[in-house]
Amino acid sequence: MTALLDIENLSKHFPGGVRAVDGISFHIAPGETLALVGESGCGKSTTSRLALRLLEPTTGSIRFNGEDLRTLSPAALRRRRRDMQIVFQDPYASLNPRMTIGEIIAEPLRVHGLAPTRAAMQARVAELLDRVGLPPDAAARYPRQFSGGQRQRIGIARAIGPNPSLVVADEPVSALDVSLQGQVVNLLQDLQEQLGLSYLFVAHDLAVVRHIAHRVAVMYLGVIVETAPADRLFAAPHHPYTQALLSAAPEPEPGAVRNRIILQGEIPSPRAIPPGCRFHTRCPLAQDICRAQTPPNQQVAPGHTAACHFAAPYPIPTESRR
Amino acid sequence: MNNPLLQVEGLTTAFRAGGALIRPVQDVSFSVAQGGALGIVGESGSGKSVTALSILRLLPDTARIETGRILFDGTDLATAGMTSVRGRDIGMVFQEPMTSLNPVLRVGDQVAESLTLHNICPPAEARARAIDMLRRVGLSDPERRAQDYPHQMSGGMRQRVMIAGALVCRPRLLIADEPTTALDVTIQAQILDILRRMRAELGTAIVLITHDLGVIAEFVESVVVMYAGRVVERADVASLFRNPGHPYTTGLLRAVPRLHDVQRRLYQIPGNVPPPTRFPPGCRFAPRCAEARPICTEHVPPEIALSPSQSAACWKHTGFARP
Amino acid sequence: MRHPVTLICLAIVVAFVAIAAFGPLILPQDPLAQSFIARLKPPSAAHWFGTDRYGRDVFARVLLGTRWSLLLGLAAPLIAGTLGTLIGAFAGFYGGWFDRIAGRVADLLMAFPSLLLGILLAAALGPGFGNLIAAVAFAFLPRFIRVARASTLAVRSEPYVEASFAAGEHPLRIVLRHVLPNISGPVIVVGTLWIATAIRIEATLSFIGLGVQPPAPSWGNIIRDGLTNILGSPWPVVTAGFTLTLCVLAFNIVGDAVRDALDPDYRE
Numbered sequence: 001m002t003a004l005l006d007i008e009n010l011s012k013h014f015p016g017g018v019r020a021v022d023g024i025s026f027h028i029a030p031g032e033t034l035a036l037v038g039e040s041g042c043g044k045s046t047t048s049r050l051a052l053r054l055l056e057p058t059t060g061s062i063r064f065n066g067e068d069l070r071t072l073s074p075a076a077l078r079r080r081r082r083d084m085q086i087v088f089q090d091p092y093a094s095l096n097p098r099m100t101i102g103e104i105i106a107e108p109l110r111v112h113g114l115a116p117t118r119a120a121m122q123a124r125v126a127e128l129l130d131r132v133g134l135p136p137d138a139a140a141r142y143p144r145q146f147s148g149g150q151r152q153r154i155g156i157a158r159a160i161g162p163n164p165s166l167v168v169a170d171e172p173v174s175a176l177d178v179s180l181q182g183q184v185v186n187l188l189q190d191l192q193e194q195l196g197l198s199y200l201f202v203a204h205d206l207a208v209v210r211h212i213a214h215r216v217a218v219m220y221l222g223v224i225v226e227t228a229p230a231d232r233l234f235a236a237p238h239h240p241y242t243q244a245l246l247s248a249a250p251e252p253e254p255g256a257v258r259n260r261i262i263l264q265g266e267i268p269s270p271r272a273i274p275p276g277c278r279f280h281t282r283c284p285l286a287q288d289i290c291r292a293q294t295p296p297n298q299q300v301a302p303g304h305t306a307a308c309h310f311a312a313p314y315p316i317p318t319e320s321r322r
Numbered sequence: 323m324n325n326p327l328l329q330v331e332g333l334t335t336a337f338r339a340g341g342a343l344i345r346p347v348q349d350v351s352f353s354v355a356q357g358g359a360l361g362i363v364g365e366s367g368s369g370k371s372v373t374a375l376s377i378l379r380l381l382p383d384t385a386r387i388e389t390g391r392i393l394f395d396g397t398d399l400a401t402a403g404m405t406s407v408r409g410r411d412i413g414m415v416f417q418e419p420m421t422s423l424n425p426v427l428r429v430g431d432q433v434a435e436s437l438t439l440h441n442i443c444p445p446a447e448a449r450a451r452a453i454d455m456l457r458r459v460g461l462s463d464p465e466r467r468a469q470d471y472p473h474q475m476s477g478g479m480r481q482r483v484m485i486a487g488a489l490v491c492r493p494r495l496l497i498a499d500e501p502t503t504a505l506d507v508t509i510q511a512q513i514l515d516i517l518r519r520m521r522a523e524l525g526t527a528i529v530l531i532t533h534d535l536g537v538i539a540e541f542v543e544s545v546v547v548m549y550a551g552r553v554v555e556r557a558d559v560a561s562l563f564r565n566p567g568h569p570y571t572t573g574l575l576r577a578v579p580r581l582h583d584v585q586r587r588l589y590q591i592p593g594n595v596p597p598p599t600r601f602p603p604g605c606r607f608a609p610r611c612a613e614a615r616p617i618c619t620e621h622v623p624p625e626i627a628l629s630p631s632q633s634a635a636c637w638k639h640t641g642f643a644r645p
Numbered sequence: 646m647r648h649p650v651t652l653i654c655l656a657i658v659v660a661f662v663a664i665a666a667f668g669p670l671i672l673p674q675d676p677l678a679q680s681f682i683a684r685l686k687p688p689s690a691a692h693w694f695g696t697d698r699y700g701r702d703v704f705a706r707v708l709l710g711t712r713w714s715l716l717l718g719l720a721a722p723l724i725a726g727t728l729g730t731l732i733g734a735f736a737g738f739y740g741g742w743f744d745r746i747a748g749r750v751a752d753l754l755m756a757f758p759s760l761l762l763g764i765l766l767a768a769a770l771g772p773g774f775g776n777l778i779a780a781v782a783f784a785f786l787p788r789f790i791r792v793a794r795a796s797t798l799a800v801r802s803e804p805y806v807e808a809s810f811a812a813g814e815h816p817l818r819i820v821l822r823h824v825l826p827n828i829s830g831p832v833i834v835v836g837t838l839w840i841a842t843a844i845r846i847e848a849t850l851s852f853i854g855l856g857v858q859p860p861a862p863s864w865g866n867i868i869r870d871g872l873t874n875i876l877g878s879p880w881p882v883v884t885a886g887f888t889l890t891l892c893v894l895a896f897n898i899v900g901d902a903v904r905d906a907l908d909p910d911y912r913e
Binding site: 179244266267 | 365366476478479506507508509510511512514515533534535536537538539540559560563573574575577578579580581582583584585586587588589590591592594595597
């Protein structure tokens with residue numbers, strides 16, 4: 001199976017010595033969901049923009065369907081965008097307040113000439129609204145007349161309109177109430193099944209990721225520290241940062257006995273990245289070697305890599321509850 | 323000592339919004355024991371933050387408390403001088419530590435401020451106590467850090483400063499409104515740990531307002547669940563999670579994504595949270611409730627006691643009949 | 646927008662615009678007709694605002710002067726607004742050398758008060774109403790460039806603009822479809838607020854002889870003309886001055902109301 005998206009040694013440095021993304025590689029297969037997980041400032045949102053070349057990378061290659069996006073001319077890149085779309089975190093700011101829902105959803109269709117007549121456009125917009133569970137009369141209304149959850153559906157309708165093969169979803173549910181997150185996550189899953197979409201799903205909430213991702217890549221300070229199939233990552237995380245992240249998430253189980261790792265200190269600034277392993281300043285396992293040498297990405301199982309000198313499984317004690 | 327520390331009775335807060343009067347909080351009652359920890363859980367628009375602001379009398383000019391009493395240690399806060407209570411007997415921590423701190427004051431001075439404001443101790447001692455409190459909330463090198471301005475700190479450190487400021491007078495009650503929502507999960511764990519430790523050290527009672535059921539499960543003893551401005555359920559934390567009495571609580575618990583849940587699909591509550599301008603009549607959750615009967619959309623359900631420590635405002639507990 | 650003072654001011658603005666449009670048709674008297682016997686008369690039933698030192702009816706002159714004041718008051722911000730918005734939007738959207746040059750020039754021009762700049766340009770271009778409009782419009786240009794550029798920078802970083810890029814939209818069309826409509830609010834607000842200033846500048850320039858040339862009347866030259874005989878009869882100065890003040894005040898208050906009303910978040 002060839003990858004739909006294949007990213008090699010990608011980095012993005014901003015002026016002032018900020019290494020927001022610092023040499024990462026990953027791939028996404030057709031129909032697959034890869035979740036990019038990490039805390040604020042880890043570079044996951046920047047990565048999602050680089051993957052679509054909405055931001056210009058400093059180094060690295062982005063192969064989409066075997067073609068390096070970085071070699072494309074601006075016009076060719078714009079044509080290519082039909083196949084790769086994005087859903088944003090903020091359901092309020094991502095819709096132009098002065099355009100109707102119909103105009104918003106129609107934009108990518110019009111750009112790529114996918115609905116040549118007015119009637120065809122209206123029919124397609126109505127079909128897309130129906131797909132995301134909104135009534136057809138929504139097309140004539142304005143974004144402010146909709147709630148956050150409904151707006152996120154509108155953003156999804158816009159993204160799937162041109163029948164893309166890849167959708168980047170940048171924290172699509174983190175601005176929504178818990179009772180609405182399920183609606184959006186399930187909708188994304190349904191659409192994946194119906195349309196064969198691939199997702200790059202950016203999130204900070206591991207529990208949400210658990211439900212949607214096939215594979216998970218954990219980012220810390222601009223690098224990927226661990227990649228694994230979702231089931232494996234949650235059952236046997238190998239990197240101490242992944243382990244801490246999993247154990248820090250509070251779970252709605254009163255009285256659960258847990259072996260919590262509380263990390264000390266703050267996340268360092270991407271302006272001043274620690275030498276050696278970037279995580280050593282907060283790592284409970286750090287040794288001298290971690291301060292001196294950058295750990296290589298080692299394969300700990302098929303499809304499971306961890307960048308740690310002491311990578312070892314750390315089963316989260318799910319069975320010891322109550 | 324059996325008196326509750328904080329008692330809220332029948333609180334209704336009204337806002338004027340574009341000519342109309344909206345009530346984001348309606349008929350809310352609860353109490354917090356001395357040294358206890360109460361969680362108020364709800365989604366956006368549930369009225370949980372307005373409840374906190376009503377207790378602290380920090381409402382904007384367009385709002386007023388229509389009915390209800392708020393007793394702190396037996397005294398009505400409407401008659402007690404609020405400014406002498408706020409900051410001294412009741413500390414508060416908000417979601418956004420950047421906007422709650424004064425950007426042009428050094429953090430040490432901000433923490434010491436409430437001590438000097440309430441004439442608890444002379445300025446020199448206040449400084450020492452502020453630095454001591456900064457150390458207790460886990461700031462390394464607090465003497466030097468006290469000289470910093472808020473913008474020089476990370477979000478997690480600012481929230482520690484907020485907590486130090488809220489606790490420096492050793493208040494008997496701390497009201498924390500979404501104290502960890504803006505923070506990353508590893509930093510959230512640190513902050514909750516600090517709150518837990520400080521509570522044990524100082525015996526401070528806590529009202530923790532959050533949308534996060536995980537935080538509730540780990541931190542508090544009793545819970546009030548709010549939906550669209552009303553209390554729909556109150557219970558001790560174990561009963562609430564094991565045996566929720568209101569369909570909204572049940573739905574919320576099922577909707578929370580869990581780390582160790584292998585099932586792919588998430589439970590979803592249909593519909594949307596209504597805005598305060600369009601609260602439905604009867605039970606406000608009825609339009610989204612799978613169990614709703616005609617009575618639910620007509621009459622507001624009373625709170626039915628399910629056990630000495632649990633009650634829910636749902637008609638199903640009366641067999642959908644009016645008592 | 647529903648405040649009574651605002652409504653009164655809106656009515657005044659509408660009245661001024663109507664007078665400017667139809668004034669010549671409803672003139673009570675010939676504004677140029679001199680009369681030796683009716684010089685420097687106080688207000689009366691025949692001459693509502695009195696007469697000037699040539700015996701001309703001041704009311705008719707003020708009425709006709711409205712036309713010049715409003716024409717300049719509207720034309721200068723409109724021209725400056727259109728040009729400035731385009732320059733500012735493209736500078737803010739594309740950045741680069743164009744942005745740097747436009748920004749520097751705007752900063753340089755901002756260092757001069759618009760009145761002074763207007764006087765300098767009007768003097769350099771010579772008398773004439775077209776030159777006057779050009780001078781005032783140019784004096785206003787940097788303010789519109791600034792507002793448009795700053796608003797564009799804000800809109801440029803909105804996710805809906807990023808969404809449009811992601812959809813594959815051409816940058817030029819992004820400016821047209823997303824940027825211009827969303828910066829129109831602040832630009833229109835600035836525009837309405839500068840109408841009053843333009844009217845004031847026109848009056849000032851006419852007052853010092855660089856604007857509307859006598860015998861054609863404008864509020865500025867009526868006041869100047871009245872000043873020569875202010876001790877004999879203050880009425881031309883008082884009435885034209887009051888009209889000017891009323892007009893500027895009404896436009897300012899309506900401008901503020903427009904600003905409050907144009908924020909898309911406050912509209913339903």
